[in-house]
Amino acid sequence: MMNMGFKETYNAIKEDIKNGEKNFNITCEMLPEGQQTKLIFGNPPIEWLLDAPPGLGGTDKGPSPLLAILASIGGCIIAVIRFWAEIMDIKIESLTVNSRGHINLGGIFGIGDKLPGYDKLEPVIRIKADAPKEKVQELVDTALAHCPVITNFKGATPITPKVQIRE
Numbered sequence: 104m105m106n107m108g109f110k111e112t113y114n115a116i117k118e119d120i121k122n123g124e125k126n127f128n129i130t131c132e133m134l135p136e137g138q139q140t141k142l143i144f145g146n147p148p149i150e151w152l153l154d155a156p157p158g159l160g161g162t163d164k165g166p167s168p169l170l171a172i173l174a175s176i177g178g179c180i181i182a183v184i185r186f187w188a189e190i191m192d193i194k195i196e197s198l199t200v201n202s203r204g205h206i207n208l209g210g211i212f213g214i215g216d217k218l219p220g221y222d223k224l225e226p227v228i229r230i231k232a233d234a235p236k237e238k239v240q241e242l243v244d245t246a247l248a249h250c251p252v253i254t255n256f257k258g259a260t261p262i263t264p265k266v267q268i269r270e
Contacts, residue, residue, distance in 0.1 A: 169220075
């Protein structure tokens with residue numbers, strides 16, 4: 104499916120679901136400064152930097168993994184709404200997602216009985232499109248039901264780490 108446009112990809116998968124099979128990989132490498140982690144992905148390779156604020160041992164030179172979660176949610180919602188808008192023949196005039204999350208950091212440190220992660224994720228979607236309100240709501244509802252990041256965060260996919268201890 105390399106170099107296919109959206110419609111060609113969509114039609115290829117509709118023709119045979121096996122055409123939708125894809126593995127994604129990313130390498131995350133610890134850097135020596137603060138909590139910095141170099142992310143390497145894509146072809147050609149793209150590098151991003153994750154970090155943490157100083158109060159959590161970081162240098163504040165990049166978003167934290169917790170902010171990356173919010174970015175992933177917002178970015179995925181936008182992408183999937185755009186996919187479905189094309190399928191439903193709706194023209195989006197503007198679309199923003201303000202991804203919000205609440206956390207008590209005590210859970211990360213094992214203090215108290217707090218969840219070591221967000222206890223609330225509330226993306227706020229603002230959309231303007233060339234369709235009646237009901238049709239735009241249907242678009243958003245359909246996209247949210249098919250958003251892979253939301254699906255994964257709901258626990259639909261098992262996470263099975265494999266540890267390789269180097270000597």
